[in-house]
Amino acid sequence: MFKRSGYHGIAMIVDLDTGASSLETIPETILRQYLGGTGLGAYLLNKYCPINTDPLGPENPLIFVTSPLVGTKITTSSKFAIVTKSPLTGFIGDSLASSYLATELKSCGFDALIIKGSCDRLSVLKIENHKIKLIEMKELTLKDVTDTENKIKNTFGKEYKVACIGPAGENIVRYASISSDGGRQAGRTGVGAVMGSKNLKAIAVKGSQHTEVNDPEKLDQIRLDMAKKSMGFGTEKYRTLGTISNISVFNRLEILPTNNFQFASFKGADSISGEKLHSQNYSGNAHCANCTIGCQHFMSTNDSGESTTGRIEYESGFALGSLLGISDPNMLIRASVLCDKLGLDTISTGVTIAWAIETMDRGLLTQYSADHKLSFGDGASLIALIKSISDRKGLGDLLADGTMRASKKIGNNSEEWAMHVKGLEMPGYEPRGLKTMALALAVSTRGACHNRSSAYEADFSEKVDRQQISEDRGTITAQSEDFSAIIDSMIWCKFIRKAFNNFYQESVEVLNCITGWDVTIEELIKTGERINNSKKLFNIREGWERSDDKLPRRIFQDKLHTDSNENLSLSEQDLNKMIESYYNARDWNQDGTIPDSKIIELDLAQVFNSAHQEIQ
Amino acid sequence: MMDDRNYKNISVNNKSIIEDFITIELFGTARLLTGKSKILLTCLEPTNISKVLRKLSDIEPKLVGIVISNDRNSLIESFVLNLNGDRFITNMDEVVDPGENVLIFSSQSGG
Numbered sequence: 011m012f013k014r015s016g017y018h019g020i021a022m023i024v025d026l027d028t029g030a031s032s033l034e035t036i037p038e039t040i041l042r043q044y045l046g047g048t049g050l051g052a053y054l055l056n057k058y059c060p061i062n063t064d065p066l067g068p069e070n071p072l073i074f075v076t077s078p079l080v081g082t083k084i085t086t087s088s089k090f091a092i093v094t095k096s097p098l099t100g101f102i103g104d105s106l107a108s109s110y111l112a113t114e115l116k117s118c119g120f121d122a123l124i125i126k127g128s129c130d131r132l133s134v135l136k137i138e139n140h141k142i143k144l145i146e147m148k149e150l151t152l153k154d155v156t157d158t159e160n161k162i163k164n165t166f167g168k169e170y171k172v173a174c175i176g177p178a179g180e181n182i183v184r185y186a187s188i189s190s191d192g193g194r195q196a197g198r199t200g201v202g203a204v205m206g207s208k209n210l211k212a213i214a215v216k217g218s219q220h221t222e223v224n225d226p227e228k229l230d231q232i233r234l235d236m237a238k239k240s241m242g243f244g245t246e247k248y249r250t251l252g253t254i255s256n257i258s259v260f261n262r263l264e265i266l267p268t269n270n271f272q273f274a275s276f277k278g279a280d281s282i283s284g285e286k287l288h289s290q291n292y293s294g295n296a297h298c299a300n301c302t303i304g305c306q307h308f309m310s311t312n313d314s315g316e317s318t319t320g321r322i323e324y325e326s327g328f329a330l331g332s333l334l335g336i337s338d339p340n341m342l343i344r345a346s347v348l349c350d351k352l353g354l355d356t357i358s359t360g361v362t363i364a365w366a367i368e369t370m371d372r373g374l375l376t377q378y379s380a381d382h383k384l385s386f387g388d389g390a391s392l393i394a395l396i397k398s399i400s401d402r403k404g405l406g407d408l409l410a411d412g413t414m415r416a417s418k419k420i421g422n423n424s425e426e427w428a429m430h431v432k433g434l435e436m437p438g439y440e441p442r443g444l445k446t447m448a449l450a451l452a453v454s455t456r457g458a459c460h461n462r463s464s465a466y467e468a469d470f471s472e473k474v475d476r477q478q479i480s481e482d483r484g485t486i487t488a489q490s491e492d493f494s495a496i497i498d499s500m501i502w503c504k505f506i507r508k509a510f511n512n513f514y515q516e517s518v519e520v521l522n523c524i525t526g527w528d529v530t531i532e533e534l535i536k537t538g539e540r541i542n543n544s545k546k547l548f549n550i551r552e553g554w555e556r557s558d559d560k561l562p563r564r565i566f567q568d569k570l571h572t573d574s575n576e577n578l579s580l581s582e583q584d585l586n587k588m589i590e591s592y593y594n595a596r597d598w599n600q601d602g603t604i605p606d607s608k609i610i611e612l613d614l615a616q617v618f619n620s621a622h623q624e625i626q
Numbered sequence: 627m628m629d630d631r632n633y634k635n636i637s638v639n640n641k642s643i644i645e646d647f648i649t650i651e652l653f654g655t656a657r658l659l660t661g662k663s664k665i666l667l668t669c670l671e672p673t674n675i676s677k678v679l680r681k682l683s684d685i686e687p688k689l690v691g692i693v694i695s696n697d698r699n700s701l702i703e704s705f706v707l708n709l710n711g712d713r714f715i716t717n718m719d720e721v722v723d724p725g726e727n728v729l730i731f732s733s734q735s736g737g
């Protein structure tokens with residue numbers, strides 16, 4: 011069997027229908043072309059997911075992928091990707107998490123775990139190296155992620171690492187997440203719903219297999235260098251306040267989505283800002299697996315209600331705070347922690363609730379108003395509504411399918427204020443004030459995603475005028491996506507990206523040190539491009555059309571009410587110009603499809619041929 | 627130097643007093659260190675970023691070495707400057723006029 015330093019060269023395939031498993035070789039050419047993480051995951055999804063499969067059906071594979079960095083103890087390297095067909099978008103769904111599960115999965119002796127089929131009854135997949143066992147555990151039914159993980163460890167042994175779903179995943183809420191390491195969430199695109207559709211409550215993993223490193227001495231030096239860099243200039247924000255510090259900055263720049271994207275600054279922002287939370291609610295910080303940065307900042311409630319402590323990130327602060335008009339930090343903490351426990355993506359949860367509030371304000375959803383009195387700024391009903399989403403009860407059942415489906419069902423033009431792209435709810439970046447980010451949100455293969463490019467970085471620099479469009483936005487966005495694809499496939503944590511002096515140069519050195527390859531910077535850049543094209547190919551075969559690259563109608567119709575600039579807006583025409591520039595930058599056809607020449611150039615024939623006619 | 631009071635409505639002889647100041651707005655670490663979100667610097671004529679930072683260093687020396695560089699002419703790499711919420715500035719000779727706002731926050735923009 012193939013073996014290359016940094017890899018096992020194997021995918022483990024588990025069929026939940028039969029309880030059987032098999033091992034398949036991953037060729038070295040594929041490992042070199044896709045690396046690991048979301049890149050290798052995109053390749054494997056194209057290969058193992060049948061065309062037009064139901065995302066919540068047994069044929070949709072749930073794929074866990076590690077990377078060559080996992081197990082090396084380089085700072086931030088203990089990460090894994092989950093890749094599947096998203097039940098929110100119907101396109102590629104992927105999510106990353108930092109957790110010791112990554113190192114344990116790799117210690118089992120494979121680079122990817124592909125789970126197909128479904129269990130008859132709620133079960134846990136126990137994996138020890140190459141041995142698997144499906145165990146029915148109905149006592150875990152509707153347990154939250156904390157109870158689930160503890161119960162499994164008490165049953166199997168504390169050395170097991172667990173990834174699990176909460177009640178939201180079991181009830182197949184379309185934006186359910188998968189949790190590991192006591193609350194590290196693979197949050198976006200509904201990976202937890204796919205796991206729930208398989209009646210799979212958790213995987214429990216224990217391994218003992220070693221992965222070779224080509225140059226162990228050089229790796230030791232790299233570990234030291236990266237640890238030192240991780241404590242330097244490029245990570246200051248994450249170490250001191252964490253991402254929640256974005257609240258006050260975004261509010262000042264008038265790009266903080268408020269009241270369902272009706273406004274871009276929030277009168278209550280100071281109360282839920284990172285600075286205020288640190289002074290009044292702070293209870294300490296923590297490091298995730300193999301990480302020296304320590305970006306997890308925990309906040310505790312300080313009112314007379316039940317004491318709650320949880321990690322608050324910017325996206326939760328926006329989605330459950332300003333977006334809902336909520337300025338009570340204790341309510342924000344409780345809502346965020348509840349989402350984590352139930353296994354819900356906080357972004358999709360908040361954006362969907364924001365849609366519900368506005369829809370009810372407009373006189374729709376009256377059939378639910380007896381049970382839920384919703385209004386912006388009123389947190390009283392928020393906790394109950396989050397629980398009802400997880401339970402799929404009443405209004406919660408409607409909202410559990412996300413804004414795209416809920417608004418289609420309700421009609422009455424409610425789709426105009428359903429803030430999603432391709433079905434994935436929008437993150438906390440106001441597109442009308444961040445024009446590069448607007449483009450990235452519209453074209454991302456994942457839907458409205460802030461993570462699969464770092465396009466906002468251009469808007470936060472001298473490079474561009476964030477409030478005006480320009481011809482170079484397409485190139486900037488494409489390059490940013492390719493850069494992020496390498497980060498997500500090697501897998502580095504995004505928070506370390508500014509610690510590099512030269513990201514591509516240093517990544518090539520790390521990769522070659524681990525694997526013994528002779529990868530060049532040019533090859534690595536091409537790899538990023540290949541990975542993004544692979545994702546696009548999957549989407550095209552699953553029915554993507556040009557009209558899917560867009561932003562919600564509100565973005566074009568409503569001028570942004572700001573204190574400083576009344577005319578802040580984005581026209582559909584301007585967005586389409588930028589999209590055109592993006593397709594050009596990618597050498598794609600005018601309709602956004604990928605020409606044969608690009609497929610041949612990037613050696614994508616294998617991926618393409620999994621769905622279409624043969625490319626020679 | 628004025629600090630975090632509600633200065634917006636102050637006027638002298640019908641002229642807004644804010645026009646005679648440069649407002650420095652602090653976020654993140656800078657705010658935590660100083661305990662202030664805004665600092666007003668008296669400024670009756672155009673100046674530049676470098677001089678603004680020198681003045682700020684005089685008023686809040688604890689920022690030096692953590693937010694402002696040790697030579698007090700620029701920011702440490704972890705931080706960026708934005709003028710009036712509109713433009714990001716890296717040139718320390720950039721002119722700043724009275725009445726303008728200089729924002730200092732983290733250079734790591736993600737979340």
